Amino acid sequence: MDKKLLDAAMAGDTAVLKDLIAEDPLVLNRALVSCVSETPLQGALMLVHLAFVTELLSCNPELAFELDSHGSTPLHVAVAKGHP
Numbered sequence: 001m002d003k004k005l006l007d008a009a010m011a012g013d014t015a016v017l018k019d020l021i022a023e024d025p026l027v028l029n030r031a032l033v034s035c036v037s038e039t040p041l042q043g044a045l046m047l048v049h050l051a052f053v054t055e056l057l058s059c060n061p062e063l064a065f066e067l068d069s070h071g072s073t074p075l076h077v078a079v080a081k082g083h084p
Contacts, residue, residue, distance in 0.1 A: 002027060004016065005017070005020055005027055006043065008040075008052070009040040009041075009044045009047075009049070009056075010043060012044060012049025012051065012052040014051055014055045017052060017055055017056065017059075021059055028040070028059060028063065029060070032062075032063070032066055038068045039063055039068065039074070040063075041053060041056050041057070041064070041066070042066075042068050042072070042074050042077045044056065045074055045077040045078050045081060045083070046077055046081065050083070053074075
């Protein structure tokens, strides 16, 4: 995953996310192809950055269906963090 995208997800920085998407509209698609352990959505969910999660899903709803390396969906992560 792109380091800038990962850093934005870990910080919950929606402004950086929007800038990254403006610079490269396919940045989220590339993140899905290159993800080894988790998607940016799952990382943001684990850290409970809900505004970032909302922005990610509005930009790319397909992220909601991506599995991590453990076979978990973002919904699994959200529920595990107490946010069904």
